[in-house]
Amino acid sequence: MAELRLQSPLQYVKGVGPKKAEALGELGFNEVGDLLKYYPRHYLDRTNVVPIGRIQIDQEVTVVGEVKAHGTLYGGKGRRYEVILGDKTGNISLLWFAGVKYWERLFKKGQVFAATGRVNYFQGIQIVHPDLERLDDDSDQMVHAGRIIPVYPQTAQLNKAGLSSKSMRKVTSFICDNLVDTIPDHLPDSVRQQQQLMPLHEAVIKCHYPDDRRQIELCRRRLAFDELLELQYMVYRNKGRKIATIKKHRVEIPGERVFRFIDNLPFELTSEQQKVIKEITDDMQSEHPMSRLLHGDVGCGKTVVAVAAALHAAENGLQVAFMAPTEILAEQHVRSWQAALGKVGITADLLTASLTAKQKQTVAARCAAGEIDILFGTHALIYDYVTFDRLGFVIIDEQHRFGVEQRGKLYAKGEDPDLLVMTATPIPRTLALTLYGDLDISTIESLPPGRKPIRTVWRTDDVRGKVHEYVKDQIAKGGQAYIIYPLIEKSEQMELQNVEDAFKELSVGVFRNLKVEMVHGRIKSKQRDDILDKYRNGEVDVLLATTVIEVGIDNPNATALVIEHADRFGLAQLHQLRGRVGRGEKRATVVALANSRLSDIARQRMEYFVENSNGFDIAEADMELRGPGEIFGVKQSGLPELRAANLFRDRDLMESARLLLERLFDQTEELDRAHRNLYTYLQHGAGRRRMHLGGG
Numbered sequence: 001m002a003e004l005r006l007q008s009p010l011q012y013v014k015g016v017g018p019k020k021a022e023a024l025g026e027l028g029f030n031e032v033g034d035l036l037k038y039y040p041r042h043y044l045d046r047t048n049v050v051p052i053g054r055i056q057i058d059q060e061v062t063v064v065g066e067v068k069a070h071g072t073l074y075g076g077k078g079r080r081y082e083v084i085l086g087d088k089t090g091n092i093s094l095l096w097f098a099g100v101k102y103w104e105r106l107f108k109k110g111q112v113f114a115a116t117g118r119v120n121y122f123q124g125i126q127i128v129h130p131d132l133e134r135l136d137d138d139s140d141q142m143v144h145a146g147r148i149i150p151v152y153p154q155t156a157q158l159n160k161a162g163l164s165s166k167s168m169r170k171v172t173s174f175i176c177d178n179l180v181d182t183i184p185d186h187l188p189d190s191v192r193q194q195q196q197l198m199p200l201h202e203a204v205i206k207c208h209y210p211d212d213r214r215q216i217e218l219c220r221r222r223l224a225f226d227e228l229l230e231l232q233y234m235v236y237r238n239k240g241r242k243i244a245t246i247k248k249h250r251v252e253i254p255g256e257r258v259f260r261f262i263d264n265l266p267f268e269l270t271s272e273q274q275k276v277i278k279e280i281t282d283d284m285q286s287e288h289p290m291s292r293l294l295h296g297d298v299g300c301g302k303t304v305v306a307v308a309a310a311l312h313a314a315e316n317g318l319q320v321a322f323m324a325p326t327e328i329l330a331e332q333h334v335r336s337w338q339a340a341l342g343k344v345g346i347t348a349d350l351l352t353a354s355l356t357a358k359q360k361q362t363v364a365a366r367c368a369a370g371e372i373d374i375l376f377g378t379h380a381l382i383y384d385y386v387t388f389d390r391l392g393f394v395i396i397d398e399q400h401r402f403g404v405e406q407r408g409k410l411y412a413k414g415e416d417p418d419l420l421v422m423t424a425t426p427i428p429r430t431l432a433l434t435l436y437g438d439l440d441i442s443t444i445e446s447l448p449p450g451r452k453p454i455r456t457v458w459r460t461d462d463v464r465g466k467v468h469e470y471v472k473d474q475i476a477k478g479g480q481a482y483i484i485y486p487l488i489e490k491s492e493q494m495e496l497q498n499v500e501d502a503f504k505e506l507s508v509g510v511f512r513n514l515k516v517e518m519v520h521g522r523i524k525s526k527q528r529d530d531i532l533d534k535y536r537n538g539e540v541d542v543l544l545a546t547t548v549i550e551v552g553i554d555n556p557n558a559t560a561l562v563i564e565h566a567d568r569f570g571l572a573q574l575h576q577l578r579g580r581v582g583r584g585e586k587r588a589t590v591v592a593l594a595n596s597r598l599s600d601i602a603r604q605r606m607e608y609f610v611e612n613s614n615g616f617d618i619a620e621a622d623m624e625l626r627g628p629g630e631i632f633g634v635k636q637s638g639l640p641e642l643r644a645a646n647l648f649r650d651r652d653l654m655e656s657a658r659l660l661l662e663r664l665f666d667q668t669e670e671l672d673r674a675h676r677n678l679y680t681y682l683q684h685g686a687g688r689r690r691m692h693l694g695g696g
Contacts, residue, residue, distance in 0.1 A: 006033035006181045015171045023161035032175055033183070036204050038168070039223065039643045040150030043216060044116045044131050047147060053089025055119050062116040063092060063127075064135065070107040072100055083107055085115060092119075093126040097597055128597075133166060148210050172208045179205075186681040187226075188674035195656055198222040207644075221653065224645035229657040231642070233682040236661050239438035242291055247416040249392045251284045251316045257344040258312050264343060265304070267448065273301050276442040280309045280420065283440060284393075290418035293436050295427050296444030297615035298579030299451065302422050305444070306395050307337050307374075309420060314346045314373035318392025318417075321410055322376045325398045327352045327525055328532065329551050333376045333397075336554075341374065351377035351386065354525035360385075382409040390414075396421045398551060424551065424579070425572050426616040431623065431647050445616065453613065454582040458566065458592040458606040467591050468510045471560050474589070475514060475541045479559030482580055483544050486565045488520045497564045503544050514541040521548050550576050556584025566592035566609075567602040571622035574609050601625060624648045 004013065009031060011021035021030075029035045050061045065085035073080050081103040083094040094115055096103050117130035131151075152168040163171075183201040185192070192199070198206075198218055207219035258281075262269060269277075276294065283290040296302050310320040324330040334350040341348045349372045351363045360380070366372050370389030375381065379402070391414030396407060411419065421439070432441055459467065471481045483506075487498035503518040517531045517540045534540045536555050543549075550573065561581045566574060574592065581588035594606055608621050647654065664671065664679045671679065 003180045004032050004175055004178045006031065006036075006179070006183065008032045010035060013171060014174045015167065020161050020163055023157055023163060026157065027155070032179065033181075035172065035175065036183070036208070037643075038152060038172075039207055041153045042151050043210070044133075044149050044151060045213065049114075051089040052085070052087050052092050052125075055092070055125065057119055057121050057125070059119050060117070061119060062114055063087070064112065064114045065092070067107050067109050067111045067113065069109070070103075072104060083113075085113060093124055094130055094132075095126055095128045097128070097595075148212070148216070150208050176205050176208055186678050188672075188678060190674070191660060191678075195225060195653070197225055200226070220644050221650070223643070224650050225653045225657060227642050227645040228650065228654050229660065230682060230685055231645075232654075232657055232661055233664075233685075235436075235438045236665055240665070242438065243288060245289055245416055246287055247289045247418075249316075249318060249390075249415075249417075251281075251313065251318070251392075251418075253285065254281050254312050255315050257315045257346065258308060261311055261340060261344050262308060264340065269304070270301065270444075270446055270448055272444045272446050273305050276305050276444055277308050279440075279442050280305070281312050284309070284312060284418050289416045290420070291439045292420050292442060293427075293432070293439040294420060294422045294442045294444070295425070295432075297426055297447065298424050298576055299583060300444040300447055302424065302444060303333065303336075303397075306397070306420060306422060307333075307341070310374050310393060310395060311341065311344070311346055313393035313418065316392070317390065319367070319370065319372065319388045319390050319414075320374040320393040320395065321381050321388065321391060321413065322374060322395045323381050323397065323402070323410055324376065324378060325402065326548070326551065327354060327378055328528070328548065328553065329397065330376050330378050331529065332554060346373045347371065348374040348376060351375055351380050352525070353378060353380045355380075379406055382406055382413075386413070388413050391417050393418045394420070398423060424576060424615075426619045450585070451582060452585070452587050454578055455587065455589045456578065456592070456610045456613070457589070458594055458610050460596040461564075461593045462596055464593060465510075467562055467593065468506070470589075470591070471542065471562065472511070472514070474560040477559075478557075479586060480535065480538065480540070480555065480557050481542045481560035481562065482549065482558060483542065483562040484549075484564060484577055485544065485546055486568050488522060488546055496568070499544050499546055502564075506542075506544070511542055515539065516542045516544065518544045519548060520546040547573070547577065549580060553580055554583055555580075557586070558583070559586050559588045561588070561590045563590070563592045565595070567594040567598055567606060571605055571609055571618050571625065574605075575615055575618045578613075620648075 009021070010016050010024055010029060011018055013032065016024070024030070024035065029038060044062070045060075049064055050059075052063050052065060055061050055063065063085060065087040068084040068086045068091060070081070070083040073082050079100055081096045081100045083103075084091050085094055086092075092115075112135045114133045114135055115127060115130040116132075117127035119125055119127055133149075150165075150169060150172070152165045152172075154165055158164070158168075183204055185200040187197070187200070191197075197203075198221075200222065203219045203222035206215055207223060210216045210219065280290070280292060280294070283292055294302055294305065306322070310322060313320050322330075322333065324333060330350060330352055334348060338348045349363055349366065351360065351367075355363070363372070363375070364386050367375050368387045368389060375388075380386070394411055394414065394417050396402060396410070396419075407421075411417065426443075427436070471483070474481055483502070485499040485502060486496050489498050489500045499518055499520050503516065507516040517535065519528050519531050523531075531540065531543075532553065535543050535553075538557060547569075558581045561577065563569070563574065563577055569577070578590050581590065592606060592609060594602065598606070605625060608618070612618055612621070645653070664675065664682075668679065
């Protein structure tokens with residue numbers, strides 16, 4: 001096929017064929033136009049291909065050479081893998097300090113590679129952890145070297161089908177060279193000119209093969225504006241639908257049970273907690289279903305606010321579904337609140353997947369009969385066998401951990417119930433307005449009084465022995481400790497500490513005279529619950545765990561937290577883990593252990609973690625460093641996935657898109673043809689997507 005059109009099936013594109021087309025189709029790419037939206041993840045600037053003999057120290061270069069020798073080296077701070085790459089002018093050493101087993105299988109003598117990275121000097125010129133591309137022949141060097149080249153997102157599915165980033169480059173290069181259609185532009189010319197944005201066709205084509213670095217950013221901004229416009233359209237549409245809905249249940253002002261519950265608490269509510277309880281209970285009295293987000297820093301006391309709101313609903317004859325992301329957290333909610341709720345005549349129970357079949361049937365039958373006022377649980381709440389007699393209030397804890405379908409299934413078990421979603425990851429205002437503009441937002445910024453600041457330090461992993469001695473010292477003083485690991489068991493792909501090997505080693509080694517236990521996601525719930533109960537009761541000195549304890553563990557006596565391979569975690573997750581200690585009167589310390597060979601970004605993250613304890617500041621910094629998708633669950637929200645936009649850098653585009661949408665929604669009858677076409681385009685796009693948070 002010499003000429004390609006946007007609707008041309010990918011199967012007939014040179015370099016694809018039936019097998020690769022099937023793999024692409026499973027990812028939603030069926031036509032040429034679809035694949036053009038598979039934007040590069042980043043770029044390698046190979047315009048600066050330098051003969052090895054001419055490179056200079058501290059220079060960012062691409063070298064092309066033949067593998068002269070390769071192998072594993074030992075000594076110093078562990079093993080490393082070295083490849084000697086050579087051309088006619090000289091040789092250079094390429095080094096990797098992680099994933100040695102992977103690199104051992106990759107290289108063969110005589111292969112030709114393009115390597116990109118910063119040159120340094122240690123007993124000779126070298127590049128540590130270069131970006132790498134194997135070149136098969138001279139034509140490869142034209143497509144994959146000597147220019148700015150795209151690097152595409154990879155999945156195991158694509159790799160299995162033979163579509164590596166390099167193969168994808170050959171396909172997209174062929175498409176860009178042979179496409180005869182022009183991609184239609186839905187933005188009015190006046191908007192595009194006002195925002196100084198490229199035409200859509202140029203932005204899409206050049207984002208794959210830019211002429212220079214400046215053009216990459218121009219393309220990205222145009223594509224980012226479109227993404228932000230579509231994303232915020234979904235939010236505006238959801239908000240409009242909720243405003244138009246009148247709920248069938250009615251909620252009166254908080255009564256005697258709510259006030260008695262609050263008076264019986266063993267602590268005083270902070271002024272912010274009281275303010276937020278009033279915001280929520282006032283909202284519940286509205287004729288429209290409440291849709292509210294409650295967020296705040298780790299340990300700020302969101303749960304008691306949610307329970308008070310749940311009690312308010314139950315006091316009005318409504319049932320409450322309270323869904324948590326883990327059994328540990330759901331069980332802790334019941335353990336913490338069941339008795340206090342019972343004292344004011346409210347029945348609470350628990351439903352999780354690990355209950356026996358008979359227990360599940362009993363709980364489900366009581367719930368269907370209306371005998372349970374507040375049902376705490378995990379995703380087990382969404383199963384078809386669970387029904388409610390009068391579900392009027394849905395609470396979703398750590399909401400970004402649930403997909404839109406899960407949230408929607410629970411919401412649909414009631415008839416326009418009030419909705420409260422919570423997150424312990426504070427959300428910057430800019431992001432909150434963009435992602436959650438269809439929700440009213442309540443914020444708790446201050447921590448309960450009496451909390452002592454948590455001392456936080458980071459150290460390189462070569463002082464692990466001293467850190468273990470520090471842990472022993474804390475336990476001798478009456479405290480308890482957590483040690484967090486990134487993996488459950490040993491991995492060939494990643495040379496990281498894992499909890500199972502650590503337990504075997506430490507329990508008979510440095511901690512042999514202490515009570516040591518281990519928890520992770522594969523341990524059966526009964527055994528895990530027994531271990532956690534012992535830890536809370538002071539019968540365990542050191543708890544080794546994965547991030548399964550990131551939320552839901554409350555032990556005021558824990559005074560030490562060690563995070564292994566802390567450089568592998570994002571700032572927001574590090575801050576969540578830090579929240580496991582410092583929950584009592586004793587001073588607590590967090591030690592983040594990181595690899596001694598840190599990247600600049602990882603070092604920056606460690607320093608920021610140590611110097612900052614405000615969750616809102618940390619969330620903002622994490623968004624800047626990593627992007628918001630993973631942190632706040634953009635992919636789980638039911639909203640369009642952001643491939644080009646960055647919600648931290650693109651605040652100006654975000655605001656411009658919001659103002660444009662206000663015009664589209666508020667002045668629908670007065671729009672000119674170009675703006676009306678844009679409105680129709682956005683409508684059609686939204687029609688192909690599911691509603692955010694199950695609202696329809």
